[in-house]
Amino acid sequence: MNSIQGSFALVFVFVLISLGLFLLLKLNPFAVEKNTLKQRRLYLSRTKLKISERVILRFTTLFRQTRYTLKKFILMVAAAFVSGFLAGVLLFNNAGLAAVTAVCLIPAPYFYLTVKSSRAAREEIEGLENTMSIITNAYAGCDDIIKAVETYVEEKNRYTPVELRKPTPFDEFISEIKLINPNIEHGLYRLSAKIKNRYFAEWIKMLILCYHDRRLKFALFPVIKSMNDAKAMQIESDSMMGRVWRDYLMTVGMMFSIIPLMRFSNAEWFAILTGTTLGKLLIVVMLVTALATSFFVMKMTRPANR
Template identity: 30%
Template sequence: MTLIKLIAFLTMAAGSLILLRLSPFELIDNVAILFHRRKPTLKEQIQKATKPKKLRGIRRVLHESKQVLKLTDRTDRFSSLTVMSFILSITGLVIAASMDNVYLLPVLAVGFALLPFLYILLTASKFKKQLNDELESTLSTITTSYLRSEDLITAIRENLNYMNPPLLGIFQRFIRRVEMIDPDVVAALEDMKSEIDNSVFHEWLDATIQCQKDRNLKSTLLPIVAKFSDMQQVALDVDYELYKPFQEYISMVILVIGNIPLVYFLNADWFQTLMYTTPGKLLLAITAVVILVSLIQVTRLTRPVEYRR
């Protein structure tokens, strides 16, 4: 009965947070701020501005998953991820409760809730490849039009119909800014660097900025775009090497979890000790914590370089 009430409460809380477009971890951060309302000193404000504190742990996973969604123009899916996170969190609670292990309750609840966000980070490689392909085709067509017309605005406008997200939104904002807000093309190009963290894209923007000062430098744009072809081959080799640790990690996790039912067949008394005594339950909880922490670390290490912060 208590478990049913807990599930009902969590379901109601999930609906409230979905309506507010908040993740459970963001809610925890906001509540924690209420207990730290002390006005920061001038020294603390200067340090925060000059040396911003790096995000760690769960907050870093959420921040980086949001960055990946933003770069791949899928920010509207964050609500769906939150729903899935709550469902999986409740699933973790049910599993821990069915094992009568109170120590596993928070570990499985948090670990299962993080799975959708970790999945986004793991699949970033696929979207990175799509982004590189889109960058190559879009910058190539814009460069060709620019070489012909010698007018960057015209070159971008001619190719808007052939662009796909997220580049379509980026160049549309560029056009609106230059034509309606600020005609400074150089400043608008500089600000575009914050939209996509890609070294070749930044190099193309730098070269385009130089072309606004000297049109004779337009010939440098095509060789820069050609670098994307070289990057595709390098990316295939790098992705293979990056995912080796993850494959080994999955194998080790399967062995560790698979040993638990194996103990039952080897020695029933050991299994009873592991599942139904306090030391055994603590050992399972500690093992789950180690798996969760290592999963976060391996996920971050196996992500494409473009998405690392």
């Protein structure tokens, strides 16, 4: 009974320390850059995306880019939890610390998909400039956003057999506008959330302004030109992302490898570390630090133009 209570106490302490670190470091993987004018415009038009909607769009984009399904992702999370628990038992020989380790490994599949999706995201963004140019030219001629996007979709699918066509965010935009929600502004914000690119977001903002005032349509072209100038920096940032994660995982592995070495080299110290309250709290702090820094690394390795 005391062992179970101790396990719950450790998990509770872990949750409190995690929340404290996340609040202290202001870590939020779904944070959106604050923009007063944008918030005002969203409030007036009532097209602001809810937090739940942003999270759903984030995971939908990850699944599309990595070709994973929700079922497979859930299995990965379950496998990470079980692996973390088993690793905790082997490392610490304590059920409470093993449970904390299992909780720390739950975000691992999300990190894996984020790194894995970087290549697909880069491929999408490499063709994004051409896509934006086609839509902008079409919009400059017809003054209709829906028709301009449809022109791009038709051009993209013209020489591709139906069975080989892959749905893109622009296909989804047309379908959502026609079948689900006819609010064009809301659809454009959803489109912007699906493609993480700073220049694309600026282009979407200008497109929304053009929706209210068509005379601003020629302001779309400078955004596309700016995007072309940033391609080299984007590729360099993406290649750096993998190296940073590799070095980070090596550092975390070296940090936790001390514990099993201590188990064989100095059993008395290992017993103090895993058997006393102070030692358990120290391990919890190590686990929480590893979890918090992983989110920090993910935030810092995000390319500047995304």
